Amino acid sequence: MAVLSTVDVTSSIVGFARALRAAGIGVSSGQVEAFARAFEWLDPCSLVDVRLTARATLLCRREDAALFERVFDAFWLGASPRRPALAKMPLAPRHRVEARPALAMLLAERARATDPERTVRDRSLARSDDEVIGRKDFALMTELELDAVRRLFEQRRWQFATRVTRRKVARSSGEELDLRRLCSRAARGGGVALKLPRRTAKIKQRPLVILADISGSMELYTRVLLQFMHVLRRRLADVETFVFATRLTRITSELALQNVDHALDEVASRVVDFASGTRIGECLHAFNTQWAGRLLARGAVVIMMSDGWERGSAEQLKKEMRILREKCYRLIWLNPRLGRTDYLPRVEGMAAALDHVDDFLSCHDMQSLEAVARHLELLPRRRGGQPSLSLYATSSGSVA
């Protein structure tokens, strides 16, 4: 039991706040002040009281609770924190150990092995090269070409579908009278408003959720698709990202790093099931029960990136796809195999899922991803609606 003298209470409080911050739990000075003031009403010799008070005042999200308890024990009881507590803190990129084979390097190694003869000079700024890159399958690309793809991602302007919210903002061309401003204008103008102030509904970007398959059968595409996710995550507001093979992992915070290599390294160190088998149905079930309620309100768009090779039951996959589609505004499936001219969705899992997909597009080369990007900008206004004709022609053109 921790017994505190009145003298060192303050320094203990401050020290504990520092320990929390060091472990990655953000604590504001206002919270620390509240904790200190709370000592007035609690018995500082009772560890239970101190613990509950600390929890009420300093902890502000449930996810941090386990880490919080460990830091608490370490600080007030002198127990040495177990390793996992430290492992939660990501190393700054400059401190990273270089020896670890990064995902990017591994995949580049494999890409090179499939295409050993070709030597390519870095002429990626030349236009003709862009065109070659545009139509080349990601799976066949060399390291240099993949770099060029990355540059193309970075240079592009990314936009995403919007929705009409129920919040109103002032706009002169709005459809509704702004009575509040009308009255204040009229009062100032001696009873006459020279111009009628109007307001209209605010437009916001839709939330986007990306679920990417990183199992063995997708391996050759994983790197590019992760880069694609990274650039969307960085450029758009409100993007959530997950990867799955045999289990679902949320990688939104990992992809927040600015440098794409560091971000992908971070993902590689976090994800345990790279290039393993696939259980799409089970992973979707995990998403539907744990995350869907939190992320799919407000008209979210969901993108699934997978080839549909399912080791689990196709029946379950079908059911989960139906539930997922009920909950989101639009469900888009990207399949790199769709790029092959002879492709038919014969894989059992893919055939099962297709019934519940709004759009089925390819993602095997730069052109098809461009088509996807255009598609995302121009999603139809109504749920389940058909995309506009011109767009349909371009996207299906790249698919065929």
Next chain:
Amino acid sequence: MPSAEAFESATQVREVLGAFDYIADEALSVSVFLAGKLGRPLLVEGAPGVGKTELAKVVSRALDTELIRLQCYEGLDLAHAAYEWNYPRQLLEIQARGVLRGGAGADAASAPAAVDELFSERYLLRRPLLDAIDPRRERAPVLLIDELDRADEEFESFLLELLSDFQITIPELGTIRAARRPFVLLTSNRTREVHDALRRRCLYQWIDYPSADKEKQILERKVVGLPQLLARQIVEFAEGLRAAGLYKAPGVAESVDWARALTLLGVQSLDVASVRATLGCLVKHRDDVDRLSGGLAEALLSRASGS
């Protein structure tokens, strides 16, 4: 005179809430006690139906004070949350004056005063937030900001001013500040993450599903004439459902509803037929109903009777 600061200790909070049939665990009663003493808002998160809103109702009854409730929704703005000017009345007033002036000739000197008069308390419509911090109140109310996750970020940013200083600034009228801090309770079902800036201004409490013991106590207090055996079976069945990974797991509110329904039907002990007949009280998602009808109910029942 009871006010939020009147709670003497966390133990007392627990007893008082218990007297109103709300069974709070130690962590929750410490949070409620501190929220009163420190004058900070309390943010309560948890699965639907674990008694977040109920907590506010019970605290207001325990303190014998008014409960002011603000239900959040997307697009909720100042005009509906805090205050609005009574436009029809203002417009009528403006027109009436225009008529008078047209008859009597322009009076330039009184114009500013007339404008001030137009934006006075007479034309102000008070909405829940302004109502809660009205300095003329003799007793601090309990302010419940319910389902904050349904509102949007813009509304959250507006709450920041209110929740740190308990004041609202009306440009035409000045700043209105609470004489006594209301007891503020925010709830969230986590359909959207509440922003960190707001979290840090609050005390935080996660309410989990209750333990079997606690849930049984709740059922016995809330449902009159509930047989002992049935209460135990209901609790075990509900726990089993929560562990089964349903799309929408039943909360305490659902198990209380279910217990009431079963009692009304005169059921003494759970069996497959009675579960089937009352399924709608407990699970509310089509696929969950399918799962229960497809064997899960039998499995849970055999476990409940076997233990």
